[in-house]
Ligand SMILES: Nc1nc2c(ncn2[C@@H]2O[C@H](COP(=O)(O)OP(=O)(O)OP(=O)(O)O)[C@@H](O)[C@H]2O)c(=O)[nH]1
């Protein structure tokens with residue numbers, strides 16, 4: 001189960017002489033799915049605001065972070081861009097799932113095999129004893145290549161409903177339009193990760209014990 005105490009950038013107990021300064025919470029979100037579906041591009045797009053010039057297969061994991069603000073609280077969204085290739089992930093898998101707060105499953109709308117792999121990715125989560133409280137979302141990427149789509153929105157939505165996940169269709173490359181230059185209904189990459197962060201924040205409100213804080217008092221953070 002996710003341990004929120006481990007998600008602060010400081011020891012969970014500290015000594016103070018006055019009210020402690022606000023701390024930045026970290027939400028750990030893992031992004032998983034077959035190799036080539038665009039996990040690196042999606043996470044890069046969210047954190048760097050653009051599509052990367054060039055990507056190579058991820059080895060192990062790449063970390064990307066972005067500090068966002070929700071209702072006046074600064075939150076660090078830490079994206080774990082995992083490797084899709086078995087040989088590049090096998091020694092890392094247990095680290096992916098440790099204290100994870102949310103899971104983003106990605107498939108490529110132009111690659112039916114990547115959609116058919118989703119049950120295996122869900123099974124991997126189950127094997128790592130991911131709690132039901134950990135939000136999961138489904139992302140169909142590469143919607144800018146609509147003409148080459150192999151996975152319809154209807155089929156994807158049925159799958160998402162069957163697994164109680166929201167579905168987002170998007171493009172890391174061109175989230176505002178399709179390859180004809182027109183507009184489509186793709187979700188914005190930014191909005192997808194912000195949705196996850198909002199959900200986590202509403203699930204995990206920060207409660208600071210604000211008992212009188214004299215010199216030597218211990219301030220602890222706990223989950224409500
Ligand atoms: N047209 C299009 N191409 C994309 C999109 N997202 C990623 N790509 C391309 O798909 C290829 C694979 O993208 P990556 O982000 O490296 O894929 P990955 O899921 O991280 O792959 P692994 O690291 O091997 O697991 C690259 O050539 C990207 O340029 C997209 O939204 N649209």
Ligand SMILES: [Mg+2]
Nearest residue numbers: 039040057058
């Ligand atoms: Mg990658």
